[in-house]
Amino acid sequence: MEAVNSEKEPILLRRAASVATIVLNDPPYNRLSMALIDALEKAIDQVEQDEGVRVIVLQGAGDANFSVGADIREFGAAAAHGGVRGFIEQRLRVIRSIETSSKPVVCAIRGACLGGGLEIALACHFRIGARGAKIGLPEVELGVVPAWGGTQRLTRTVGRARALEIMLLAKKLDADQAFEEGLLTRICEPEDLDTQVAQLASELAAKAPLAVAGILDAVVRGGPKSLEDGLLHEFAALERVMTSEDLQEGVMAFFQKRPPEFKGK
Numbered sequence: 001m002e003a004v005n006s007e008k009e010p011i012l013l014r015r016a017a018s019v020a021t022i023v024l025n026d027p028p029y030n031r032l033s034m035a036l037i038d039a040l041e042k043a044i045d046q047v048e049q050d051e052g053v054r055v056i057v058l059q060g061a062g063d064a065n066f067s068v069g070a071d072i073r074e075f076g077a078a079a080a081h082g083g084v085r086g087f088i089e090q091r092l093r094v095i096r097s098i099e100t101s102s103k104p105v106v107c108a109i110r111g112a113c114l115g116g117g118l119e120i121a122l123a124c125h126f127r128i129g130a131r132g133a134k135i136g137l138p139e140v141e142l143g144v145v146p147a148w149g150g151t152q153r154l155t156r157t158v159g160r161a162r163a164l165e166i167m168l169l170a171k172k173l174d175a176d177q178a179f180e181e182g183l184l185t186r187i188c189e190p191e192d193l194d195t196q197v198a199q200l201a202s203e204l205a206a207k208a209p210l211a212v213a214g215i216l217d218a219v220v221r222g223g224p225k226s227l228e229d230g231l232l233h234e235f236a237a238l239e240r241v242m243t244s245e246d247l248q249e250g251v252m253a254f255f256q257k258r259p260p261e262f263k264g265k
Contacts, residue, residue: 027060063111065112109135137150
């Protein structure tokens with residue numbers, strides 16, 4: 001996978017060992033323009049298809065913000081370009097591709113994570129926030145509805161009453177509040193964010209890729225279904241790993257009292 005080097009590109013894609021980092025590249029605000037969403041869709045597909053990638057990190061360029069959300073300057077052009085439905089459907093598709101990735105996606109949040117920025121972050125499997133972050137869905141202040149899945153994912157994360165309070169009052173939670181609500185997996189000081197993200201990504205990358213993908217599928221795709229249907233996802237994941245080399249390696253490493261070296265086969 002080749003890294004994108006041009007700082008003018010809306011998305012930067014970097015690779016270090018088995019960790020791919022996708023950067024929203026419109027500092028300092030990292031607005032989610034149509035060009036950025038188009039590039040994000042391609043980047044997600046590229047890393048998903050790359051067998052050498054085991055973990056995906058998603059972050060905003062610069063030290064100021066993850067993303068302030070959609071580029072409201074494009075609202076009129078977006079509606080004219082493909083219609084409101086087409087505009088929304090693409091964003092729902094991109095965000096769902098993050099959520100259903102077979103590889104863990106870690107979101108690094110500093111500064112503003114608002115509107116569409118939070119809607120993307122909510123689809124990630126892990127969210128690490130730096131103190132000083134501001135997190136919310138304040139679309140009501142613009143007279144519009146969070147429509148990139150935010151009403152649904154926020155409600156599923158914090159519960160209906162709290163989600164309504166956050167959205168209808170356009171509340172912006174700080175990192176500590178967001179952690180208490182379950183919106184963040186971890187919180188840290190701003191200067192520690194990169195280290196915390198790298199450490200988590202490294203730990204995840206060392207796990208058995210087939211088992212990781214199976215757990216993600218069972219939880220993300222199977223979790224919202226009935227218990228019976230969810231168990232089908234769980235069993236299908238088990239079937240995929242039972243004859244794998246990773247299972248053999250894991251068992252052998254256990255008995256030999258050494259760290260396993262998984263190959264994703």
